[in-house]
Amino acid sequence: MTIIPLDRAHTANGASGGRPVLEARGLTKYFPAHTHRGARQAVVHAVEDVTLALPPAGITAVVGESGSGKSTLARLLAQLIKPTAGNVLLDGAATPGRQRYARQVQLVLQDPFSSLNPVHNVRYHLARPLKVHGLASGGSLDSQIAELLGRVALTPADQFAAKFPHELSGGQRQRVAIARALAMRPRVLLADEPVSMLDVSIRLGVLNLLAGLREREGLAILYVTHDIASARYLADVISVMYAGQIIESGPAAQVTDAPAHPYTQLLLSAAPDPDRAEPPSLRGRGAPPNLIRPPAGCRFHPRCPFAMAVCAEERPAAIEIAPGHTSACWLHAMDLTAAQSRPLKEPARPGPALKDPAPGDVAPKDTNRPQGPGEEKR
Numbered sequence: 001m002t003i004i005p006l007d008r009a010h011t012a013n014g015a016s017g018g019r020p021v022l023e024a025r026g027l028t029k030y031f032p033a034h035t036h037r038g039a040r041q042a043v044v045h046a047v048e049d050v051t052l053a054l055p056p057a058g059i060t061a062v063v064g065e066s067g068s069g070k071s072t073l074a075r076l077l078a079q080l081i082k083p084t085a086g087n088v089l090l091d092g093a094a095t096p097g098r099q100r101y102a103r104q105v106q107l108v109l110q111d112p113f114s115s116l117n118p119v120h121n122v123r124y125h126l127a128r129p130l131k132v133h134g135l136a137s138g139g140s141l142d143s144q145i146a147e148l149l150g151r152v153a154l155t156p157a158d159q160f161a162a163k164f165p166h167e168l169s170g171g172q173r174q175r176v177a178i179a180r181a182l183a184m185r186p187r188v189l190l191a192d193e194p195v196s197m198l199d200v201s202i203r204l205g206v207l208n209l210l211a212g213l214r215e216r217e218g219l220a221i222l223y224v225t226h227d228i229a230s231a232r233y234l235a236d237v238i239s240v241m242y243a244g245q246i247i248e249s250g251p252a253a254q255v256t257d258a259p260a261h262p263y264t265q266l267l268l269s270a271a272p273d274p275d276r277a278e279p280p281s282l283r284g285r286g287a288p289p290n291l292i293r294p295p296a297g298c299r300f301h302p303r304c305p306f307a308m309a310v311c312a313e314e315r316p317a318a319i320e321i322a323p324g325h326t327s328a329c330w331l332h333a334m335d336l337t338a339a340q341s342r343p344l345k346e347p348a349r350p351g352p353a354l355k356d357p358a359p360g361d362v363a364p365k366d367t368n369r370p371q372g373p374g375e376e377k378r
């Protein structure tokens with residue numbers, strides 16, 4: 001087992017190889033929290049010390065529950081918000097000015113209806129970025145728009161160009177949003193839950209569109225999702241986020257077939273499985289922590305059935321458990337003392353999702369309710 005410094009973890013995981021186009025190094029974002037008058041200034045620890053690399057022609061999925069910080073991470077990478085600490089690197093160097101950066105890194109948002117202006121037609125939405133960034137080539141603007149629509153399989157182009165957002169289906173609107181992002185000829189596409197608001201029947205078409213863009217155009221794609229099954233389908237690499245931190249990362253098949261971190265096991269248990277008799281539930285394992293006062297040590301320890309004394313005190317380092325597959329969990333450390341590996345609480349209740357703890361493994365007493373401030377240390 002190799003322990004990887006957290007600032008290098010999750011970078012050597014590109015299945016498609018090549019120098020990363022876009023990198024996050026130690027990215028951290030704290031938002032000021034509104035508290036009652038007189039209270040000490042508090043912050044929400046939305047993203048903390050995230051290191052990630054997007055290789056060319058590769059799809060990296062960031063997976064996690066709501067509130068895990070994955071959308072904030074996408075916005076940091078798009079430079080829509082400034083990090084509290086850490087850096088974003090483009091081609092290994094500091095990022096250029098805003099307009100030049102936007103030409104290379106584009107963000108596609110979750111809700112295609114609110115991201116399109118309802119009073120303008122498709123032609124307007126696609127012509128505008130071409131004009132703003134000086135990419136429109138005179139009389140050929142219509143042919144550029146037709147080409148963009150063709151790249152996202154909206155044909156015949158002249159019919160779709162004349163339509164307004166309310167005349168399109170959800171899937172067609174998302175394709176227009178992707179075409180608008182492609183207008184800049186970016187090298188990186190950050191897709192923030194691009195299919196979560198679409199009907200199940202049309203999700204696959206949009207996922208296949210993203211896969212085709214990677215294949216044909218060599219785009220580096222970040223796919224942000226709460227659905228680990230779709231991440232397995234689309235991505236080369238999966239990074240799992242919990243409470244603002246990446247806790248497991250590796251080749252998609254390995255992370256989903258042999259999850260190393262207890263939280264990843266929990267997340268997989270909630271994925272649809274037609275062969276499962278009992279309905280899975282995350283409720284039996286508690287709720288995500290309060291990020292104003294996140295738990296000390298491993299942030300998952302209040303919910304973890306395997307938590308040990310060390311888990312409540314020290315943040316686990318990322319440990320390489322297979323080539324390119326890392327997990328930040330003390331269970332992988334070989335040199336814990338007896339005191340450190342002392343079970344934290346009494347044995348875990350058997351859950352429908354996680355495998356039952358081995359004899360001697362223990363879990364917290366009550367994990368079935370959200371934590372409030374001040375409750376994180378036990």
Ligand code: SF4
Pocket residue numbers: 261262263298299300301302304305306307308311316328329330331
């Ligand atoms: Fe976290 Fe400890 Fe559970 Fe690993 S065993 S996930 S370090 S609480």
